Amino acid sequence: MEVNAIEIQNVCKTYGKVEAVTDLSFTVKKSHCFGLLGPNGAGKSTTMKMLYAKAKRNCGNINILGFDPSKNELEIKYISGIVPQDDNLDTELTVVQNLIIYSKFYGMEKKEALKKIDYLLDFMELKEKSNSTIRQLSGGMKRRLVIARALINSPQLLILDEPTTGLDPQVRHLIWDKIRMLKKEGVTIVLTTHYMEEAFQICDDLIMMNKGKKVLQGRPQELITSNIEKFVLEIINVDSFQSINIEESIIRKEASGNRVYLYSNQLIALEDLSKKLNTGDFYLRQSNLEDVFLKMTGRGLNE
Ligand code: ADP
Numbered sequence: 114m115e116v117n118a119i120e121i122q123n124v125c126k127t128y129g130k131v132e133a134v135t136d137l138s139f140t141v142k143k144s145h146c147f148g149l150l151g152p153n154g155a156g157k158s159t160t161m162k163m164l165y166a167k168a169k170r171n172c173g174n175i176n177i178l179g180f181d182p183s184k185n186e187l188e189i190k191y192i193s194g195i196v197p198q199d200d201n202l203d204t205e206l207t208v209v210q211n212l213i214i215y216s217k218f219y220g221m222e223k224k225e226a227l228k229k230i231d232y233l234l235d236f237m238e239l240k241e242k243s244n245s246t247i248r249q250l251s252g253g254m255k256r257r258l259v260i261a262r263a264l265i266n267s268p269q270l271l272i273l274d275e276p277t278t279g280l281d282p283q284v285r286h287l288i289w290d291k292i293r294m295l296k297k298e299g300v301t302i303v304l305t306t307h308y309m310e311e312a313f314q315i316c317d318d319l320i321m322m323n324k325g326k327k328v329l330q331g332r333p334q335e336l337i338t339s340n341i342e343k344f345v346l347e348i349i350n351v352d353s354f355q356s357i358n359i360e361e362s363i364i365r366k367e368a369s370g371n372r373v374y375l376y377s378n379q380l381i382a383l384e385d386l387s388k389k390l391n392t393g394d395f396y397l398r399q400s401n402l403e404d405v406f407l408k409m410t411g412r413g414l415n416e
Contacts, residue, residue, distance in 0.1 A: 124173030194263030
């Protein structure tokens with residue numbers, strides 16, 4: 114039987130006159146990876162902070178594995194691991210020393226802590242760096258260390274705020290693999306991300322937020338199937354497109370900057386159009402989660 118790890122009902126949060134989160138409800142199943150997606154300012158970080166009691170909600174209910182963040186802050190800290198956006202490591206200390214300090218917050222015996230640290234450095238493929246100082250680590254190594262640190266207390270819930278932002282593809286794939294392994298071990302994962310590919314690869318379920326509100330929820334593939342046409346013809350050189358007529362009953366047009374996106378369920382209609390364009394002026398592909406995201410949250414900047 115699938116059990117909920119997190120239940121959020123009608124939650125809201127205001128900062129002065131700013132409604133950062135409005136009437137938000139969702140549930141996260143145990144051992145699932147749940148994603149929060151949305152443009153900047155959508156309310157993702159505020160939602161995460163309300164989960165681990167760093168921000169106090171103004172209304173609604175939150176249940177995290179039986180605890181309420183507004184009453185049980187310590188209990189929630191005890192059962193969860195947090196990976197913040199910034200790698201807030203102690204740069205003067207070594208890798209192992211950073212982890213030992215954390216183990217002390219959880220009252221772990223030194224012997225038990227060293228065993229766990231050894232395991233976690235192996236798990237995050239950082240063992241060779243055990244005695245390096247933080248200054249000697251690359252961005253990808255620091256991120257892996259922050260994840261290892263969040264796992265020191267064997268958390269039931271792992272909260273990751275943009276875990277792979279700014280990292281190269283190799284590290285990103287390694288982190289995705291580790292997240293999949295943690296899920297298999299029964300850890301529930303909540304993450305925010307700007308990378309649609311990341312959400313598609315690792316999230317079982319996700320919500321898209323915009324301006325503090327939930328605009329969509331579902332499994333990544335289902336969201337694509339039910340919210341966007343199957344194919345898109347991206348016109349890179351708009352000049353080459355000016356004189357071409359499109360059949361609006363079967364093709365939907367979106368424009369952004371100097372690109373035009375033509376969406377349709379009928380591949381043949383897009384292929385016929387592409388034949389009127391020069392090679393290199395277009396790109397024909399299947400629609401993806403990014404197309405859904407841009408349709409739901411708009412192509413304009415949220416600034
Ligand atoms: P996201 O993580 O999706 O970028 P945030 O949750 O950080 O969005 O922000 C949502 C809204 O709340 C934004 O308008 C932001 O300016 C505002 N906000 C966030 N944190 C604070 C704060 N500590 N004080 C005032 N306003 C805030």
